[in-house]
Amino acid sequence: MSILEKELEEHEQLEQFMARIEAGDKIEADDWMPEEYRIALIKLISMHGISEIMGALPEKEWVPKAPSLRRKLGIMAKVQDEMGHGQLLLRVAEDLLKPYGKDRDDLMQDLFTGKLKFHNVFHMPAKTWADAGLIGWLVDGAAIITQTNMLNSSYGPYSRALHRICAEEVFHAHHGESIIMALAEGTEEQRQMLQESLNEWWEALLMFFGPANSDTTGSSKQDITIKYKIRTSTNEELRQSFFTKYVPRILSLGLTIPDPTLRFDEEQKVWIYQQPDWSKFKQIIMNNGPRSQARLNLRRVSYETNAWVREALSAAAI
Amino acid sequence: MTELNLTTAPENKEAVVSLLFQLADDDFLYSFRGSEWLGLAPHIEEDVASSSISQDSMGHAAMFYQLLEELGLGSADSLAHLRPAKERKNCILVERPNGEGDYMNVPKFDWAYAVVRNYFYTAAKKVKIESLKNSSYDPLAKVALKINIELYYHLLHWKTWFIQLFNSTEEARERMQSAVDRVMKDFGDVFSLGADGEQIVRLGLIEEEKVLVQRWKAQMKPVFESIHLPIPEIPSRTEANGRNFEHTEDLESAIATLSEVYRLDPAATW
Numbered sequence: 001m002s003i004l005e006k007e008l009e010e011h012e013q014l015e016q017f018m019a020r021i022e023a024g025d026k027i028e029a030d031d032w033m034p035e036e037y038r039i040a041l042i043k044l045i046s047m048h049g050i051s052e053i054m055g056a057l058p059e060k061e062w063v064p065k066a067p068s069l070r071r072k073l074g075i076m077a078k079v080q081d082e083m084g085h086g087q088l089l090l091r092v093a094e095d096l097l098k099p100y101g102k103d104r105d106d107l108m109q110d111l112f113t114g115k116l117k118f119h120n121v122f123h124m125p126a127k128t129w130a131d132a133g134l135i136g137w138l139v140d141g142a143a144i145i146t147q148t149n150m151l152n153s154s155y156g157p158y159s160r161a162l163h164r165i166c167a168e169e170v171f172h173a174h175h176g177e178s179i180i181m182a183l184a185e186g187t188e189e190q191r192q193m194l195q196e197s198l199n200e201w202w203e204a205l206l207m208f209f210g211p212a213n214s215d216t217t218g219s220s221k222q223d224i225t226i227k228y229k230i231r232t233s234t235n236e237e238l239r240q241s242f243f244t245k246y247v248p249r250i251l252s253l254g255l256t257i258p259d260p261t262l263r264f265d266e267e268q269k270v271w272i273y274q275q276p277d278w279s280k281f282k283q284i285i286m287n288n289g290p291r292s293q294a295r296l297n298l299r300r301v302s303y304e305t306n307a308w309v310r311e312a313l314s315a316a317a318i
Numbered sequence: 319m320t321e322l323n324l325t326t327a328p329e330n331k332e333a334v335v336s337l338l339f340q341l342a343d344d345d346f347l348y349s350f351r352g353s354e355w356l357g358l359a360p361h362i363e364e365d366v367a368s369s370s371i372s373q374d375s376m377g378h379a380a381m382f383y384q385l386l387e388e389l390g391l392g393s394a395d396s397l398a399h400l401r402p403a404k405e406r407k408n409c410i411l412v413e414r415p416n417g418e419g420d421y422m423n424v425p426k427f428d429w430a431y432a433v434v435r436n437y438f439y440t441a442a443k444k445v446k447i448e449s450l451k452n453s454s455y456d457p458l459a460k461v462a463l464k465i466n467i468e469l470y471y472h473l474l475h476w477k478t479w480f481i482q483l484f485n486s487t488e489e490a491r492e493r494m495q496s497a498v499d500r501v502m503k504d505f506g507d508v509f510s511l512g513a514d515g516e517q518i519v520r521l522g523l524i525e526e527e528k529v530l531v532q533r534w535k536a537q538m539k540p541v542f543e544s545i546h547l548p549i550p551e552i553p554s555r556t557e558a559n560g561r562n563f564e565h566t567e568d569l570e571s572a573i574a575t576l577s578e579v580y581r582l583d584p585a586a587t588w
Contacts, residue, residue: 053362062579068395069379076356301426302427305429311490
């Protein structure tokens with residue numbers, strides 16, 4: 001086949017592919033897909049998967065400390081779900097990685113070297129029990145918003161995984177909300193603990209959705225993911241949905257949102273708010289956030305300490 | 319069997335309470351050690367599986383503490399969180415740390431120790447729960463019935479790991495052997511019923527230690543044969559007998575972690 005013929009064929013494949021996507025078809029793991037699409041999916045899904053796993057760490061700190069038997073059971077179940085989501089997503093990513101001869105071990109190595117990022121929100125410290133509750137309520141709440149945005153993703157395996165994950169995330173948000181409600185209706189100290197937690201996490205919650213455009217970090221995957229119908233809304237649209245859903249709920253608990261400029265502009269129909277310090281965001285995504293290295297180190301140490309187990313398992317499999 | 323009368327015979331109640339504390343404290347600490355592994359297991363699939371086991375075990379502890387609450391000993395939460403180490407009746411095996419370091423900083427946990435401890439402990443628990451299904455204390459027999467179903471899977475899980483690691487690399491076998499030695503050294507009080515043992519057995523709450531130990535050995539025999547090792551002897555004495563409130567310092571730090579938030583305000587609703 002000449003180069004020209006090959007180019008023509010690829011052009012045709014791409015046209016057919018785009019036509020399928022436009023028609024709302026689902027792309028499956030073994031279907032032809034453009035390299036750009038595959039790479040975008042690998043980045044997105046492996047980051048999502050590894051974030052679920054790294055995201056278990058801040059909450060895990062509070063699992064043994066949860067303040068009642070019921071809360072201990074609840075948070076144990078929740079963190080276990082997160083690990084389960086990580087597993088589900090990494091399997092989807094592994095299928096996409098096959099043509100490159102890569103597997104989970106490569107993903108772990110990429111995490112350790114910083115090539116594979118984990119979500120910016122999980123670089124923050126969880127200092128109190130209220131933080132554990134807030135993560136369940138608002139971080140999972142934010143996650144539901146971004147994941148719902150991709151629920152009908154053009155990539156079938158991801159879309160199916162997200163359907164399952166979102167169903168469980170709803171339980172998580174209830175788990176978090178229940179912890180928060182108990183604190184909000186509790187003693188003066190409990191309410192104070194909750195307010196401090198909100199103050200601490202507000203900026204991280206805004207950063208959760210990422211910058212509005214590529215001006216902040218120099219690049220953004222939003223355009224590609226929207227073009228291929230992997231997602232529908234922009235980062236800013238998602239952040240606005242978060243305000244709409246959660247600002248009234250936060251205020252109804254008698255909490256103060258640490259942004260005096262926050263208001264809904266009736267004319268423009270948008271929330272006006274104080275931008276987070278995006279230079280912090282840039283630091284975080286370079287793994288220089290407050291807990292970035294400590295959490296990576298936890299993973300690294302456990303990976304190294306357990307190396308003999310993986311060796312033993314592969315020996316037993318032969 | 320006639321119903322056990324606890325209201326007119328305080329010594330009967332004492333025996334029931336003593337046994338319930340042994341069972342509750344065992345699972346509470348066992349689950350804690352398991353939950354410290356959360357996110358750090360050898361692979362993600364195992365993390366999901368073993369955290370499910372820790373969760374079940376915390377559920378079992380909660381059921382036992384609930385039975386104590388129903389006997390008027392105080393709320394299940396305060397029994398679990400507020401009792402100091404010197405009032406605990408768990409065996410010392412479950413209070414031992416998972417390895418060097420703690421779960422927050424550089425935890426160099428030992429998976430071989432985890433597998434052996436979890437397998438031997440679960441096998442012992444299964445023997446006890448089978449016996450408790452016929453306990454003269456009906457509420458306990460009912461709880462045993464519920465727990466028994468979940469234990470089947472726990473046991474299968476740890477047995478699979480145990481055999482697999484013993485039958486793999488030389489390094490794995492060495493690590494496993496060393497873990498067996500360490501676990502067995504602490505195994506002396508696992509089946510002990512403590513100072514109230516005689517009364518506990520006489521009332522038919524559970525069968526006697528000797529019988530339970532024999533069943534455990536019989537259960538372990540084919541497994542040890544398959545890895546070509548003799549069944550290790552259960553020591554008659556251990557460093558401490560947890561059933562009689564003797565513990566190591568590791569229990570104190572474990573309880574401090576477990577109750578850190580609860581102790582901020584035990585009267586508050588969390």
